[in-house]
Amino acid sequence: xxxxxxxxxxxxxxxxxxxxxxxxxxxxxxxxxxxxxxxxxxxxxxxxxxxxxxxxxxxxxxxxxxxxxxxxxxxxxxxxxxxxxxxxxxxxxxxxxxxxxxxxxxxxxx
Amino acid sequence: xxxxxxxxxxxxxxxxxxxxxxxxxxxxxxxxxxxxxxxxxxxxxxxxxxxxxxxxxxxxxxxxxxxxxxxxxxxxxxxxxxxxxxxxxxxxxxxxxxxxxxxxxxxxxx
DNA sequence: CATATAACTCTGAACTACAGAGTTAATCCA
DNA sequence: TGGATTAACTCTGTAGTTCAGAGTTATATG
Numbered sequence: 001x002x003x004x005x006x007x008x009x010x011x012x013x014x015x016x017x018x019x020x021x022x023x024x025x026x027x028x029x030x031x032x033x034x035x036x037x038x039x040x041x042x043x044x045x046x047x048x049x050x051x052x053x054x055x056x057x058x059x060x061x062x063x064x065x066x067x068x069x070x071x072x073x074x075x076x077x078x079x080x081x082x083x084x085x086x087x088x089x090x091x092x093x094x095x096x097x098x099x100x101x102x103x104x105x106x107x108x109x110x
Numbered sequence: 111x112x113x114x115x116x117x118x119x120x121x122x123x124x125x126x127x128x129x130x131x132x133x134x135x136x137x138x139x140x141x142x143x144x145x146x147x148x149x150x151x152x153x154x155x156x157x158x159x160x161x162x163x164x165x166x167x168x169x170x171x172x173x174x175x176x177x178x179x180x181x182x183x184x185x186x187x188x189x190x191x192x193x194x195x196x197x198x199x200x201x202x203x204x205x206x207x208x209x210x211x212x213x214x215x216x217x218x219x220x
Numbered sequence: 221c222a223t224a225t226a227a228c229t230c231t232g233a234a235c236t237a238c239a240g241a242g243t244t245a246a247t248c249c250a
Numbered sequence: 251t252g253g254a255t256t257a258a259c260t261c262t263g264t265a266g267t268t269c270a271g272a273g274t275t276a277t278a279t280g
Contacts, residue, residue, distance in 0.1 A: 001129070001145055004121045011114045012237085018200045028258060041238050043260060048236095066245075067258075084201055090128045091194055122268085138227060151269050153229060158267095176276075177227075 002090050007052055008083045012037060012045050017072065017080050020055065025071035046070065054079055112200050117162055118193045122147060122155050127182065127190050130165065135181035156180065164189055 008017055015035055020026060026034070032042050049055040054076030060067045072080070118127055125145055130136060136144070142152050159165040164186030170177045182190070 001125055004124060006121055009119065009121050009124070010237090011116055011119050014114060014119070015112075015200060018202075022202070032258095038239050039259070040240065040261080044237070047260095087197065087201075090125060091197075092128075092132070120268090142227095148270050149228070150230080150271065154268070157229095 002086045004086050004090070005079055005083045007048065007054065008079060010045075012041065013049060016045060016049065017054065017076065020070060020072045021077060021080055025069045027067050027069055031070065049076065052076075052079075112196045114196050114200070115189055115193045117158065117164065118189060120155075122151065123159060126155060126159065127164065127186065130180060130182045131187060131190055135179045137177050137179055141180065159186065162186075162189075 008014055012035065016031065019031065019034055023030075028042070028046075031037075031046075032039065035042065046055060050057065052075075053073055055070055056073045057068045057070050060069065118124055122145065126141065129141065129144055133140075138152065138156075141147075141156075142149065145152070156165060160167065162185075163183055165180055166183045167178045167180050170179065
C-alpha cells in the first residue's frame with residue numbers, strides 16, 4: 001500500500017505546504033492569519049518543514065521592520081507532488097468512487 | 111481555509127478508511143496484512159475510528175474461531191467524502207497545479 | 221492433553237502538537 | 251528624545267498521539 005509522507009500528511013502542514021505552493025511565498029504573519037494558528041504552533045511546524053528542506057526562508061534586508069519570507073523549495077514542491085499522487089492512488093478521488101462502491105452506499109446525501 | 115478532519119488526516123487512518131471503503135469490509139488480520147502495521151497500532155487506530163462511529167464491527171457467530179469484521183459506517187463514508195472534498199479544495203489535485211504555478215517551477219522533472 | 225497459533229487487548233515509552241510566556245526591535249506619540 | 255506599544259518571531263512545558271511488543275483468550279492440532 002502507498003505510504004503517505006508523514007511530514008506532509010498532517011493537517012496544519014498540508015495546509016501550509018498547499019498555501020505556500022499556491023501563493024509562492026508568504027510572511028510569518030500572513031501564514032498565521034491565513035491558517036489561523038498560534039505563533040508557537042506555526043513556528044514549530046515551519047521548523048519541521050525547513051529542517052526537511054521543504055521550505056526555505058529569506059530574511060528581508062533594508063529599512064523597515066525585519067521580516068522573513070517563506071516559500072517552498074524545489075524539494076518541497078516535488079514532495080508535495082508525490083504526496084498528491086499517493087493520495088490519488090489511495091483515495092477514489094474525483095471518481096465518485098465512494099458513492100459507486102455499492103456496499104453501504106446509497107445514503108450519500110441528497 | 112478548509113479544515114481537514116484530523117481523525118482521517120493521519121497516515122494510518124487515511125489508509126484504513128480508504129481500504130475499508132474500497133473493500134467493503136475486512137478482518138483484523140486482513141487489515142494488519144494489507145497495511146503492514148503492528149497489532150497494537152492497528153487496534154488503537156481502529157478504536158478511534160470506532161469511537162467516532164466511522165467504523166463498525168460485527169463479531170462472527172457460529173462455530174470456528176471468532177472473528178470480527180470491520181467496515182465503514184454511513185457516517186464514516188460521509189466523513190471520508192467530505193475529507194476528500196476538503197483535499198480537493200486545498201490541493202491543486204488533478205490540475206497539474208504545481209507545475210503550472212509559475213514561481214519556482216520549471217524543474218518539476220521531465 | 222499439551223502445544224501452537226490466530227485474534228485481539230493492554231501498557232508504557234517515545235514522539236508530536238500546541239498555547240502562551242518570553243524576547244527583540246521597530247514605530248508611534250507626547 | 252524616550253517610554254509605550256506592537257509586530258515578529260522563539261522557547262518551553264504540558265497534553266495528547268502513536269506505536270511496538272508483551273499479555274490474554276480461545277480454538278485448533280498432533
